[in-house]
Amino acid sequence: MALPIVDTFGRKHTYLRISLTDKCNLRCTYCMPQEDMQFMPSKWLMQADEISHIARLFVEMGVEKIRLTGGEPLIRKDAGDIISGLGKLATSLTLTTNAVYIDQFIPELKEAGVTSLNVSLDTLNEERFRAITKRDHFAKTLKHIRLLLNEGFVVKVNMVVMRGTNDDEVNDFVRLTLDEPNLHVRFIEFMPFKGNRWDLSKIVSYADLLAEVGREFQYQPVAGEMHDTASRFRVDGGAGTFGIIGTVTHPFCEGCNRIRLTADGKLKNCLFDTSEVDLLTPLRKGEDIRALIYAHFQKKHFAHGGHAGFSEQQAKSEYEQNREMIAIGG
Ligand code: SAM
Ligand code: SF4
DSSP states (O other): OOOOOBOTTOOBOOEEEEEOOSOOSOOOTTTSOSSOOOOOOGGGSOOHHHHHHHHHHHHHTTOOEEEEESSOGGGSTTHHHHHHHHTTSSSEEEEEEOOTTGGGGHHHHHHTTOOEEEEEOOOSOHHHHHHHHSSSOHHHHHHHHHHHHHTTOEEEEEEEEBTTTTGGGHHHHHHHTSSOTTEEEEEEEOOOOTTSOOOGGGBOOHHHHHHHHHHHOOEEEEOOOTTOSSEEEEETTOSSOEEEEOTTTSOOGGGOOEEEEOTTSEEESSTTOOOOEEOHHHHHTTOOOHHHHHHHHHTOOSSGGGOOOOOHHHHHHTGGGSOOHHHHOO
16 A cells, blocks of 8 residues: 555545546536637547556555546546446545436446436526526436436535526525435535636625525534535435535635546646646656655645635636636536
8 A cells, every 4th residue: 555645734635536528518607618618639638547547546545535527527438438447446436427418327337336426407497507508408417316316326416506697596406405315405606717707796605505595494514524525404304415515715625635637637736726747648658656646745735726815806817827617627
């Protein structure tokens, strides 16, 4: 067993998020620029055997959980093979997906030991879905969330809440959890990335979200774990839970254990840190990449990639220097 990946703040990094592609079958406004998005040429992407090789190294270095993300991970033709390969490692495996193609992967997911998935859904209104995603997959997304629940998976529905776009639906989403023990909703504060026209006024904060739920429901906190990004709650008498991922106003950097690998094989030590280390090129040359990984985590900032806050000025000057969210892997 290799040494664990520990940063200068003593945080042990045991959770690897691998982006399989920067491409997607949806066009969510908060995730990617509406024009001029330059997708990576396919030859830049890590191949299935390279993903498996890098993942195995990370597992030797103490990674206990792997999440596949993107872009949309399931648009890759070899997504099933990648899931099956990673399912053999001694880690838990999960995915973040828009669920449009999930019906084609149920056997592979089960065989790989996947028990829980995160599914993005920002509205329960078909027209709004089209406005947010620029695509017509609303009915399919709902049908596939139901399919996952019927197949026995735990589904965590991720909703990015934006003022004036979908903030009037918060309690409709909470209502989904009342009778479904395997359905959990997570409200995500809107975060700034390259090209996503972020501004502070569009954020619905952690405090505002709790106040909104409190207008209709009584709820209690649910005990969490150190590495949780979401603070979780359960409505009195409810079966599932709701949670809030308050990256901007209620950060959780103290317990961060996350490692990010972009689809082109660049290592990021934080979602917001613009510095990246290329693992794929040295791997292709047959070099040992472990020293690069340890060194990059020695440079990890305590919070938010070293940015001091989230002002509109910072969004323009600092967060715009990062990649688009779709190209990082959420
Ligand atoms: N395509 C998959 C999906 O949508 O679930 C996986 C990739 S997506 C980038 C991962 C997660 O990031 C989604 O839950 C999405 O809602 C979230 N996300 C994207 N852009 C965001 C932003 N600007 N602020 C907060 N969350 C964002
Ligand atoms: Fe695609 Fe997911 Fe980004 Fe939406 S949030 S554009 S589904 S990658």
